[in-house]
Amino acid sequence: MSLLALLGVLSSAIFSGTSLLYTTLGEVISERGGMVNLGLEGVMLVSAAMGFAVTSTTGSPYLGVLAAMLTGGLMNLLFGYLVITRKANQLASGLATMFLGFGLSALIGAPYVGTKIGALPRYLVPGLEFFPRQYTGQFRFDFLIYLVVPAAIGVWFLLFRTRWGLGVRAVGESADTAFAAGRNPHTLRYQALFLAGLLAGLGAAHLSIAYTMTWKEYMTAGRGFIAVALVIFSKWHPLRAIAGALLFGGAVAFQLLLQASGVNVSPFLLDSIPYVLTLVVLMAWGGTRKHAAPAGLGRVYQGSE
Amino acid sequence: MATLSTTNTKLSLFRSKPFQVGARYMVIFVVAFILFGLILFLAGKHPVEAIQDILVYTLGTPTGFSEVIVRMIPLLFTAIAVALPSRVGLINVGAEGQLYIGGLIAAGVAITFPQLPAWLLLPFMALAGMGGGALWAFLPVFLRARGLVNETISSLLMNYVAPTIVSFFVYGPWRSRGAASTPQTVDFSESARLPTFFDTRVHLGLVIALIILVLFWYVMKYTRWGLEMRAVGGNPQAARRNGIAWARYLILAMCIGGAIAGLAGMSEISGIHGRLRPNFSPGFGFTGFLISWLSFGNPVGILIMSFVIAIITSGGDILQLKQDLPYAVLNILLAITLYVVLAKPTFFERKKA
Numbered sequence: 204m205s206l207l208a209l210l211g212v213l214s215s216a217i218f219s220g221t222s223l224l225y226t227t228l229g230e231v232i233s234e235r236g237g238m239v240n241l242g243l244e245g246v247m248l249v250s251a252a253m254g255f256a257v258t259s260t261t262g263s264p265y266l267g268v269l270a271a272m273l274t275g276g277l278m279n280l281l282f283g284y285l286v287i288t289r290k291a292n293q294l295a296s297g298l299a300t301m302f303l304g305f306g307l308s309a310l311i312g313a314p315y316v317g318t319k320i321g322a323l324p325r326y327l328v329p330g331l332e333f334f335p336r337q338y339t340g341q342f343r344f345d346f347l348i349y350l351v352v353p354a355a356i357g358v359w360f361l362l363f364r365t366r367w368g369l370g371v372r373a374v375g376e377s378a379d380t381a382f383a384a385g386r387n388p389h390t391l392r393y394q395a396l397f398l399a400g401l402l403a404g405l406g407a408a409h410l411s412i413a414y415t416m417t418w419k420e421y422m423t424a425g426r427g428f429i430a431v432a433l434v435i436f437s438k439w440h441p442l443r444a445i446a447g448a449l450l451f452g453g454a455v456a457f458q459l460l461l462q463a464s465g466v467n468v469s470p471f472l473l474d475s476i477p478y479v480l481t482l483v484v485l486m487a488w489g490g491t492r493k494h495a496a497p498a499g500l501g502r503v504y505q506g507s508e
Numbered sequence: 509m510a511t512l513s514t515t516n517t518k519l520s521l522f523r524s525k526p527f528q529v530g531a532r533y534m535v536i537f538v539v540a541f542i543l544f545g546l547i548l549f550l551a552g553k554h555p556v557e558a559i560q561d562i563l564v565y566t567l568g569t570p571t572g573f574s575e576v577i578v579r580m581i582p583l584l585f586t587a588i589a590v591a592l593p594s595r596v597g598l599i600n601v602g603a604e605g606q607l608y609i610g611g612l613i614a615a616g617v618a619i620t621f622p623q624l625p626a627w628l629l630l631p632f633m634a635l636a637g638m639g640g641g642a643l644w645a646f647l648p649v650f651l652r653a654r655g656l657v658n659e660t661i662s663s664l665l666m667n668y669v670a671p672t673i674v675s676f677f678v679y680g681p682w683r684s685r686g687a688a689s690t691p692q693t694v695d696f697s698e699s700a701r702l703p704t705f706f707d708t709r710v711h712l713g714l715v716i717a718l719i720i721l722v723l724f725w726y727v728m729k730y731t732r733w734g735l736e737m738r739a740v741g742g743n744p745q746a747a748r749r750n751g752i753a754w755a756r757y758l759i760l761a762m763c764i765g766g767a768i769a770g771l772a773g774m775s776e777i778s779g780i781h782g783r784l785r786p787n788f789s790p791g792f793g794f795t796g797f798l799i800s801w802l803s804f805g806n807p808v809g810i811l812i813m814s815f816v817i818a819i820i821t822s823g824g825d826i827l828q829l830k831q832d833l834p835y836a837v838l839n840i841l842l843a844i845t846l847y848v849v850l851a852k853p854t855f856f857e858r859k860k861a
Contacts, residue, residue: 241664284851291850294601294660295801298794299846306839310551313834420836425668432665471675478665485657 207338212456214341218414220452221348222406226430227437227444228358229402233279234434235362236395237375237499241297242282243403244427245304250275250407252312255418259315264323268347268408275404276397278304283396287389290503305421312418323347323413345413347405354402358441371395375497378504388504403427432481438488439497451477533812540845547840553831561830562823572822574708578780580818581710582607582789584717585772586796587814588724589641589765591805593649595728596761597741602648602663603769604793605670606641610770611777612674613640615784618700618777619682619693626699633700633774634716641770642763644670649762653755659762667793675786682784693784702779713775720768725807737761769793795821795842802849820845 226247233240240246254271258264278300285296323345331339362368370391373381378388410426411418429451436450437443458473545555565572586603593600614637621629644666652659677693684694702711728734739747740757748754772792777784799817803809824838 285847289851291852292801294599295798295846296850298798299843299850301794302839302846303843305836306841306843307547309834309836310547310840420834428664428668435661471672471679475669475672478668482657482662482665485662486651 210341212459216452216456219455220448221351222410223451224351224448225406226403227433228441229399230430230434231441232395233399235375236371236392239293242300245301246275246278246403247407247423247427248304248308249278250404251411252308254408255411258320258412259318264412267412271408272401272404276400279396279400283393287392293501309420315418322416347409355441355445375499377499429477436481436484536848539848543844544841558831561826565826566819574710575822576818578709579822580814581713581717582772582776582792583814586769586793587799587810589769590797590800593762593765594805595737595741596757598762599660600765602666603796605667606644606766606769607773607789607793608670608674609644610637610641611773614774615777618696622697629699637770637774638767641766645762645766649759653758678786695783711779713779721807
């Protein structure tokens with residue numbers, strides 16, 4: 204096992220963790236507002252396809268990122284229309300959004316299968332200029348990677364240090380109380396969902412435009428669901444979500460490491476690590492989870508007339 | 509209203525419940541197809557031909573229709589697997605995982621005892637599949653009954669663990685060393701295959717699924733268990749105070765649901781595939797959840813919705829063939845159907861509930 208291979212594993216862990224962290228941050232916001240979006244997988248797929256299509260046609264990866272974000276936001280608003288305005292069941296609406304994402308992304312992406320795009324430019328991590336290129340080559344990252352931890356801090360600030368964040372959290376705990384206190388649960392929930400969609404779109408854009416640089420059907424491969432699991436794992440807290448994403452990135456890296464060193468462990472069992480770990484953590488936190496989950500999670504706000 | 513329906517027979521037909529239910533499903537279907545056509549049109553495809561192809565293939569040709577029925581079988585199983593626990597207030601999102609583990613264990617039996625006669629091997633496989641599904645359902649409901657973890661999220665998470673275990677066995681110890689380049693187990697012996705009807709792929713699983721559906725309806729409506737389960741679902745606290753074993757009903761309902769989902773896995777690998785493959789279910793468990801939810805856990809509704817969803821999903825092959833559209837595009841039609849129901853325009857509003 205050479206040092207070079209080790210660095211490569213570390214680098215790919217960072218790449219695969221980034222898209223996940225953006226998506227998880229978005230889901231933290233919407234779940235704090237009381238909405239579980241099981242359709243995140245579909246939202247990500249459509250965003251990834253849209254971002255890739257726009258990048259491929261215009262040649263500008265930045266426009267692609269923008270398009271992916273907006274697509275994510277719009278997909279989430281569609282979900283929001285069902286669960287907020289039409290007061291539909293959140294789990295069922297999420298699954299419907301997931302199916303829509305599978306289909307829509309296949310339709311959008313079909314002409315682009317096999318095409319190549321120019322990726323987001325990558326910059327060397329500052330401070331590494333003095334090391335041999337051979338070793339630092341793996342540590343050239345695009346701006347989305349550099350921005351992901353600041354984004355987590357930004358989401359934390361937004362949720363816990365602003366009036367808007369307080370409103371969203373209040374709606375997530377008890378929509379009726381928030382309404383009585385003069386906040387509009389419907390508006391706040393729509394805003395939270397739109398922001399969550401933008402972040403999910405960013406995560407998807409990173410996947411298709413910066414990381415794989417290709418489009419193929421079902422390329423998110425369960426990341427949307429892992430994001431939902433990681434939200435619980437991180438106890439609905441944006442900063443703990445960083446740890447969750449690192450853990451997932453670590454699991455991917457561990458898997459690559461084992462393969463590289465020739466240890467014969469089935470990659471499929473390693474794939475299940477994030478899920479199993481989340482389950483174990485949930486059990487361990489079983490007694491205390493009342494303090495963690497937003498009390499109004501999954502509840503429909505019936506309005507007050 | 510009663511006087512009106514006796515004086516005007518024509519009106520009473522329109523007011524009758526079966527007619528209204530039928531009309532509601534028809535309108536859902538029509539609106540969904542129109543929206544689907546619109547999306548195809550915007551994407552520059554030929555919407556009219558596409559929809560025509562789907563309908564003519566699924567409802568107009570014997571092969572197509574038999575494929576609809578084939579697709580309907582696992583959906584019936586998984587929908588019941590969700591509907592039964594929902595009667596005691598449990599949300600089982602884990603039918604997909606239960607289906608996979610059921611298929612896995614049933615395949616294990618089929619591979620280990622290929623020489624057994626069919627009358628012994630098939631029931632053995634079915635029991636194994638049910639056991640596997642029940643096992644996969646037990647952990648979430650056990651944690652729920654102990655008040656540790658909500659069953660919704662744990663059963664959802666376990667959905668993603670189950671296919672990886674199946675892949676582990678199919679790529680690893682059970683992989684056929686034969687000519688096939690795709691990873692799969694050895695072909696099952698003839699005695700491990702469910703019999704099929706009339707030279708189609710429709711297999712005995714259909715009969716089993718329908719029997720279970722009738723049993724579900726009967727037990728819920730006419731037995732003490734059904735009554736007590738509804739009591740537990742309606743008001744757990746009151747049920748407990750009346751001496752109903754609350755935790756036992758939760759665990760029983762969820763595990764039986766899991767067993768039925770496991771049966772779906774067994775019937776798929778035994779009736780359709782004849783071997784175990786990775787990812788052998790294209791989301792039957794999730795679709796079953798939606799069917800159960802859309803039909804409010806009502807047995808007749810489950811039957812109708814399974815049929816409708818089966819038509820939609822089996823139209824994908826023909827779209828791929830004739831319109832050069834990716835198979836996954838069919839999910840749009842499925843999603844729109846669900847959206848129409850979930851958004852419940854006032855026309856579909858149920859009088860009660």
